[in-house]
Amino acid sequence: MKISVANVEHIARLARLELSQSEKELFAGQMDAILGYVDKLKELNTDNIIPTSHAVPMENAFRDDIVHPSIGLEKALANAPDRAGSFFAVPKVIE
Amino acid sequence: MRYQPVIGLEVHVQLLTDTKIFCGCSTTFGAEPNSHTCPVCLGMPGALPVLNKKVVEFAIKAGLSTNCSITPRSIFARKNYFYPDLPKGYQISQFEDPICQWGWLDIKIEGQDEPKRIHITRIHMEEDAGKLVHGELSGPGDGSGVDLNRACTPLLEVVSEPDIRSSDEAVSYLKQLHQIVTWLGICDGNMEEGSFRCDANVSVMPVGSDTFGTRAEIKNVNSFKFVKQAIDYEIQRQIDLIEDGGTIVQETRLFDPNSGTTRSMRSKEEAHDYRYFPDPDLVPLVISEEWVESTRKGLPELPEQRQQRFMTDLGLPLYDAEVLTASRAQADYFEAGVAAGGNAKAVGNWIMGEITRSLNDSGASIEACPVTPAQLAELLKLIDNGTISGKIAKTVFEGMFRTGKDAAAIVEEQGLVQVSDSSAIEGIIDEIMAANAGQVEEYRGGKEKVFGFFVGQVMRASKGKANPSVVNELLLNKLKG
Numbered sequence: 001m002k003i004s005v006a007n008v009e010h011i012a013r014l015a016r017l018e019l020s021q022s023e024k025e026l027f028a029g030q031m032d033a034i035l036g037y038v039d040k041l042k043e044l045n046t047d048n049i050i051p052t053s054h055a056v057p058m059e060n061a062f063r064d065d066i067v068h069p070s071i072g073l074e075k076a077l078a079n080a081p082d083r084a085g086s087f088f089a090v091p092k093v094i095e
Numbered sequence: 096m097r098y099q100p101v102i103g104l105e106v107h108v109q110l111l112t113d114t115k116i117f118c119g120c121s122t123t124f125g126a127e128p129n130s131h132t133c134p135v136c137l138g139m140p141g142a143l144p145v146l147n148k149k150v151v152e153f154a155i156k157a158g159l160s161t162n163c164s165i166t167p168r169s170i171f172a173r174k175n176y177f178y179p180d181l182p183k184g185y186q187i188s189q190f191e192d193p194i195c196q197w198g199w200l201d202i203k204i205e206g207q208d209e210p211k212r213i214h215i216t217r218i219h220m221e222e223d224a225g226k227l228v229h230g231e232l233s234g235p236g237d238g239s240g241v242d243l244n245r246a247c248t249p250l251l252e253v254v255s256e257p258d259i260r261s262s263d264e265a266v267s268y269l270k271q272l273h274q275i276v277t278w279l280g281i282c283d284g285n286m287e288e289g290s291f292r293c294d295a296n297v298s299v300m301p302v303g304s305d306t307f308g309t310r311a312e313i314k315n316v317n318s319f320k321f322v323k324q325a326i327d328y329e330i331q332r333q334i335d336l337i338e339d340g341g342t343i344v345q346e347t348r349l350f351d352p353n354s355g356t357t358r359s360m361r362s363k364e365e366a367h368d369y370r371y372f373p374d375p376d377l378v379p380l381v382i383s384e385e386w387v388e389s390t391r392k393g394l395p396e397l398p399e400q401r402q403q404r405f406m407t408d409l410g411l412p413l414y415d416a417e418v419l420t421a422s423r424a425q426a427d428y429f430e431a432g433v434a435a436g437g438n439a440k441a442v443g444n445w446i447m448g449e450i451t452r453s454l455n456d457s458g459a460s461i462e463a464c465p466v467t468p469a470q471l472a473e474l475l476k477l478i479d480n481g482t483i484s485g486k487i488a489k490t491v492f493e494g495m496f497r498t499g500k501d502a503a504a505i506v507e508e509q510g511l512v513q514v515s516d517s518s519a520i521e522g523i524i525d526e527i528m529a530a531n532a533g534q535v536e537e538y539r540g541g542k543e544k545v546f547g548f549f550v551g552q553v554m555r556a557s558k559g560k561a562n563p564s565v566v567n568e569l570l571l572n573k574l575k576g
Contacts, residue, residue, distance in 0.1 A: 014175070014368055061145055063119065063145045064148060065147050068133075070132055073129055086242075087241055087242055088240065089239075090241055092239050093179055
């Protein structure tokens with residue numbers, strides 16, 4: 001698959017990134033090279049390999065349903081760019 | 096042309112855990128905004144989510160109770176999108192290999208003897224997003240506020256196949272699912288607070304076609320009544336559009352309860368491209384056969400099984416069995432009343448009648464009913480052994496409900512013991528016949544309807560305490576002269 005500038009623009013829009021024309025061309029080339037390497041991996045026979053979702057051989061990490069103290073309102077809002085009372089304030093979102 | 100609606104439902108069930116799905120913050124409703132948050136649910140970089148085991152147990156219970164297979168190895172995935180109520184920029188959900196798959200519910204449809212099977216595609220676990228508030232902020236400006244207390248609250252999403260063909264079937268399916276999750280005690284079922292909410296995928300196709308039409312997804316339907324309204328409106332909108340030569344576009348639509356209509360949500364129109372991928376922070380979930388079986392053994396008797404038992408073992412009619420199993424608490428109350436010696440049919444009638452009415456009036460739930468099942472059984476015994484009449488029993492019950500006292504105490508206090516003594520009743524009858532000589536003549540002249548008048552007068556004179564069958568018998572004899 002050849003990655004086009006249009007592909008890069010689509011992905012950039014989904015990720016809310018604004019890219020210049022030269023960046024789009026640069027990333028199209030880089031992404032194309034990465035996917036080219038994936039094509040190389042496809043040459044391997046993986047018929048009897050279960051799809052790998054995780055790199056570490058671990059399963060079932062649980063916690064019990066026991067309440068731990070939260071960090072508190074002030075700490076929660078400490079990094080907020082803007083607040084209104086106890087809320088994070090954001091530009092108006094309407095449906 | 097005639098059209099066939101095709102409907103599939105996605106139901107979000109908020110789980111009754113004490114803590115969130117991936118952190119130890121409390122899930123209590125109504126706390127001060129953002130006070131129940133921590134680095135995990137705030138989406139801070141580097142925070143590690145750890146799965147709440149109870150969420151898995153609840154999911155297995157839900158799956159087994161809806162005839163699903165439990166997936167031996169399931170994984171969590173990131174669903175990527177941007178919205179201000181989603182701090183991480185992705186929602187942790189399940190995509191491939193959800194925890195439950197291939198289930199079904201058999202729903203009852205009014206006017207049809209045979210139940211209809213609605214298949215369940217999958218049930219998966221996921222975290223809820225935060226809450227946005229508009230126009231009620233104490234701070235400056237006219238922006239929106241974000242409250243992340245709800246972020247990371249555990250949800251099950253139950254996805255049905257497009258097997259549903261009408262709004263009535265949709266409501267019936269939802270009610271049954273609602274009954275199951277509340278019965279299991281895994282969800283409080285509060286639709287107004289959003290603990291049980293539904294999105295409906297609706298399309299129409301010409302009758303006889305086997306190709307589904309383009310569907311619209313309706314969001315924000317938070318009551319059974321609104322589900323019916325929203326689906327009916329959407330079906331008609333799509334038919335009208337097609338008849339006018341238009342085309343249905345695949346889109347998300349918002350139900351507006353005030354107007355009973357649906358409208359397009361432009362903000363969600365952008366093609367959904369969630370770029371799911373396995374969440375590396377959460378290791379695979381492996382559920383052994385033993386875990387599934389021990390959960391199965393711990394399941395309560397489900398509403399349908401209990402209905403069957405009430406009919407076969409206790410001889411209740413279908414209607415009574417259905418009403419009494421509307422909630423687990425009500426079914427428990429009924430069984431406790433029967434166990435305390437009450438006649439099953441009578442206990443059922445009292446629950447469906449006086450108890451339901453009194454609870455509705457006082458706004459209490461049956462768990463908090465001031466009259467215990469044993470007390471109800473005692474009241475029924477007093478009727479059976481003739482101490483009080485069925486009519487007086489209602490007065491006694493009111494007293495019991497108000498004060499929590501036993502039936503015998505109320506009867507004693509208010510002097511409500513039934514009078515079956517013939518001589519006492521004869522005395523009353525004689526007085527009334529003497530005072531109403533005209534009616535006596537009418538009766539003897541063949542106007543038998545006047546009999547009821549006399550019964551009423553005697554009962555009133557005895558303040559309802561005269562034994563009705565004794566009154567009837569004596570009156571007949573005396574009136575004949």
